[in-house]
Amino acid sequence: MIKELSLFNTLGKKKMPFVPINKEKVTFYSCGPTVYDYAHIGNLRYFTFVDTLRRTLEFLGYNVEHVMNITDVGHLSDDGDLGEDKMLRGVEREKKKQGKEFTVWDLAQFYTDAFIADSQKMNFLPPHQLTKATQHIQGMIDLIQSLVDQGYAYKTSKAVYFDVTKFADYTKLSGQKLDEKHVGVRDEVVVDEEKHHPADFRLWQLDQPDHAMQWDSPWGKGFPGWHIECSAMAMEYLGETLDIHTGGIDHIPVHHTNEIAQSEASTGKQFANYWLHSDFLRVDDEKMAKSKGNAYNLSDIMAKGFSALALRFFYLSAHYRTTLNFTWEALEGAQSAYENLWTQVMTARTLVAKTSYSGQKAEIIDEARLTEYVHKFTDAMLDDLNTPLAIAVLWEVIKSESTPATKIAFFEKVESVMGLSLLSAPTLYDDSFLDKATQTEVIEMVIQRDEAKAQKDYELSDTLRESITKKGFIAIDTVAGTIAIPSF
């Protein structure tokens, strides 16, 4: 039974009960990476939020159709369509780094693969569709054509633009005044004096003969603007009105504002019912920036001995709508908390497995407690994905006086939401334990040690503890005797 999920909707600026258009299938579009470089830890925070939302919806019983785009055609380094092209800048950098020819297509493939590899390490569920912009150009052209036909778009000698003054309520998502959008126009690289309004944004870029990616269009050879790709792909896969659309809060004033304008102008329908945005990640209390050298990526994190899941745990420890400050000390704290949680869960699992292995009567799961725990956890997630509160419930359960069987039953129910892989490693007693010889030896040592302790032979008991440690396990004394768990 689905209880009420409440999500903070940027459109309306308040928490609202989540009601999908079609109960059978929730349609969910997330703005994805621009593949000109590795994802940095700010990007990874956003993708952790996306994954948590997806996992929570599925936990609540919804069938989710999740689409994410890969921006593999150049978009300009400023989200307002100003500045230089991120993809072209990436190509120049890679040419220098690799000392060989490197095309924009090579760049896109290389960093798409890197993004997928990072996503696997972070334990992100793969979107049902990971759509490349370059494979959806015709859909973008069709959408632009419908805007031109309806009088929302016009062509100059340099580009096809969306006319923001034609779309009522253009700034409804950000709440900005249209005048405020003049800011930054003087920095524009391609000055176009034929533009009607400074805030008009490019749908199709023309007159860039040096650009490596070009397609024919009814307006001439060129390439799409960034915003149009998300509208075209989201509607192609998910229909004209989606349930949920996500991005970082930096997307609110420009990218998502423009997505709404062009989609809704074209269809006359609301584009997405729920707009969700995750907040910024700061580093050492400063804005993260490539130029400052603090825009770390996952390899930087792992090179310092941290696991990707410790980084995930760090992100989940803060609500997605709060600014989170990254420091190496904070990550160290998260890593040690995560290891501690993992070890305690493994201990409880091994206790249950040992009882069953030694033919003892299995412990009874306290169903009333279990229900209470699951409700508490679920309530936290229903409240706009309150992950810090959900993590507090994980600690409360693992530290409680409940039986290990009750604890494990709880973790089995909620593990899919946090994606922390707390249950995936085999215990000493599992058939899936790979090193069979070690498994047999350590199980025997545990039996001998329990006997030695029963006979108060502490010398032998200590020797056996050392032998267990040498095999790569940690020996823990519990009321049920020795528990050997593989070290983290």
Ligand SMILES: [Zn+2]
């Ligand atoms: Zn987007």
